[in-house]
Amino acid sequence: MEKLCFKLGLKDNVTGPVGKIQKKLDGLAGHARKSFTQIGVGAAGMWGAGQGLDAMLSPARDLNKALAEVGSLDVDSVALGKLNRAALGFSIDYGVAADAVAASAYDIQSSISGLTGNELASFTKASNALAKATKADAATITDYTGTMFGIFKAQANEMGKATWVEQLAGKTATAVQMFKTTGSQMSAAFTAIGANATSAGIDMAEQMAVMGSLQATMSGSEAGTKYKSFLSGIGGAQEKLGLDFTDANGNMLGMMDILTKLKGKFGDTLDVAEGDELKKAFGSDEAVSLIKLLMSDTDSLSESIAKLGNVDGMSKAEQMAKGMVDPFDRLSAGGRALTTVLGQALLPAINPIVDAFANGSATMLGWSQEFPNLTRWVGYGAVVLIGFTGILGAAAAASGMMSIATLGLSTIFGPLGRAVAWSKGIWVAYSGSQWLANFALWGFPGTWIIAAIVGVVAAVGALIYWWDDLAAAFTDAGWSEALYAAFDFVKLFTPIGLLFTFFDEGFEGVFKSILGWFDSLGGAVHWVLEKMNLLPGVDISMGDDATPSTSPSLEVPRTAAVPAGGVQQKIINAQSNSQSRTQSIGKVVITTEGKQDAQTIREQLLMAGA
Template structure:
């Protein structure tokens, strides 16, 4: 319990200074928190305002960036305005970002030179509708549109570029639907074949039908490769096979006419020999593979060619694209379009102000280079402010950590402290009850009697045990004889004294001790009378009858007359006699020097008696 109370006291001594530190930290943390709150509120307000402005102007800025990129290709402002309108309308119709639509016009303008007026806007819209309808990305379809324009440029120029691109979008979307392919695969097929089919006089619908049919069993690029090999072998094949595969103008016959002539020569199917003959005629396995695949379903191929040839405009593509639009995307895009329009109206007024700030930054940059010392001290000031901010933040964090630690310690030591306080109360109650019991015990008379007996016994035992030391302490004074007599009395006439003598010397020792005690008592009485006779006018006779003794004295009675010199000389003589004294008992003379204790005198008397 004492150790535990000491620990609690140590905790109290420590928590006092810690509490002061905590108070100081709390005050600093409170000030820091207030300052941080003010700064935070201000910064949050500024940040919120900046974010609001950015959210309002960001769509317009992104749209203007895209238009500026297209404008860098020498597109005039009127064309850019129409492109902007077309992109915004497309965004609302199909739920995509307007700036992404406008950005795709850059690739279109790069691959198709000379687009003017409405043509750029039409190409951009048609390409993005086709991308949506065929699940291709805008970049892929834009590249595809450029490739197809390069292949069918004469047809596009004849039809009008805007009308042609819409027809391209419609036919491609229809082909994707018919042959279960994608815009990306169709683009890869036309990229592989290039302008070879067009140069041979094959229209777009037939080319799409042939490569769409082939893509039922192979990729778009492989279909284009096989078709290209077939076209390359037409001239040699008609010589080898002895059949005409071109018309009067030298243009290649249509695929349906060629397949009809080949069936007329080899039948509906080809055996190994016939395949070898075709390979030799066309010069490649790819051409023979194409013929075999198309001959298996010439009727279906004819229907596909006819269907694609009847497509006019891009209504099919728009239908397919609209079917994949999410209404929520349209709603989100609509909101962004409205924000874009609002921002585009505000930016002309805001941009000059932003430019002024930018010019100001350039001016500050020049000043910093012209006055480097000022720039350095401005930097120092910023560092100091940031340092103070860090210190205040650290103080706030330290205060929080200390509170957390204090809470944890209270959680751990709280129950222990309560237990110790309870134990201390129990101990106090026990101590009080013990004090009351002791008071009641000492108030009982028998307790004092028992305590006195115990004290006397203890004192006698201690006197006997330390007798030699006590006797030595009183040896130089005349009180030694009286002390010896008292000690012998205690040893002989008290139970504890007799008990010590009995255990030390037996019954004989006890008897001899009693006899010796009377001699010791006589010596003590004689010493007392001597001291009294030293007083002026006192003369007490110390004859034999005055000193009880167990043996008769052989010396003549001492004279009580005061010698020459008076009492002073008597005292000097007495002091000399105390140092060397001679006693005669019978015929034995014992001479002693120095101190004599009762035991020594008793032993000498016994030796004399012997």
């Protein structure tokens, strides 16, 4: 039995070339990464420095831009300085940006000319506080302030613009609180009525109280429109109704006095006929609608007029505005204000440097126009530099893609390699277990018995194959020598020979008994041959004891059939020969009596060959 070997191998013909390509790409990609890292670090440092400087200077620049816009309206530097301080203080108090406060001053200065000194700062502060208190945007309230200044300009100039604007802010905030309206609605109401009430001698408090009361059931602009219709028809109505609505100086009476006279004529309520009469008197439905609404609750209107008349300053507006301020907004605005002050201190020194760079850009622009060829080659150089940068980036990207591909191959070949290693390990384990099984099998006595049987079968087969040589050996050397030669063959060429190696003495005794039996068998065979010679025509030679006969006989003198070394050496010699097999049988003498035919001669030759 020959050993069966199994070998499993996996040869990777891909990873090697890919690895070489990967190595070169990694080298180029490494330089690219190093260069990009240096560029990135440098650019990040420059960007960080620029961002830090911009963060420090940006609030100051924004505020200075707003101040510069206001200065374009012929506001002197003194007024701008006061506006700057007012805007910074207001930003900390109310948590808003200082530049937004300063920007609102542009609209105020545009609508109210002639503001000087503290007036622009006061108007800006009061307008922004009112916007905060009434939840309106600064632009709306700024426009409202300009409109109100135009309506009450005489009163503003009489009491002082700064004082007047503070009262405007206080009264408007109080009216918004009393009548559940907003600053935007109050602005719309006064925009609709214009200066009609003021021209009639009605003060600000009464106008706000009337339009505020009307806004309980209508919008601000509608309230202003109704009030305007009422004022337009008051002169003709007093003649038609026979009532006097003016004083001795020709100024219109207050709203409460007019309503009192109307109630005295028509009562506390108006029916349809009375409404038609009033419409004919005032000339419009809007005026009649105003009278009906205000006559239903004259006491509340009287209280509102009195309360608004008592407002002095803008404390109410400040109180309402501060009540809506978030402390975190104040903290943020305070930090921005400090940064603004620091930036304003640095900008005078930094601005000349920035201007120099800007002037340099203008100079380079002139050179580019004066030397177009040089400009073109500079552009070529920039393109080449960008191209090299792109190539390095592509190399880095290719290296990354190759790394991903290598990882994919490793993912495929890794498990296969491990499977091969596992299969080899399994095969080694199987081989070891097979050797252990063989060892255990040959250690079992029954195995030796089976092997002995197989050996006997093999020996019988060998005897059959080499029977001629054994027969010759039996003839020349006798039965005992031939059996001893067979015994040597069995010991060397059959598995049972292992038993003879370990138990030679015991089995040799057994075989001696067997050989004795074969001797007896030889005697029996000799007796049978003698009896066969008694048959007519039969004469078989039996060595020295055989009796000559005139019958046909076959004499085959032979040389020694068993060479030195016995049957074992004979078999070895036979195996070492080529496929052709020769044997010398010596001299063949055939004695005949009578006439012999071809068939008889062929039979005698066959017997001689046997």
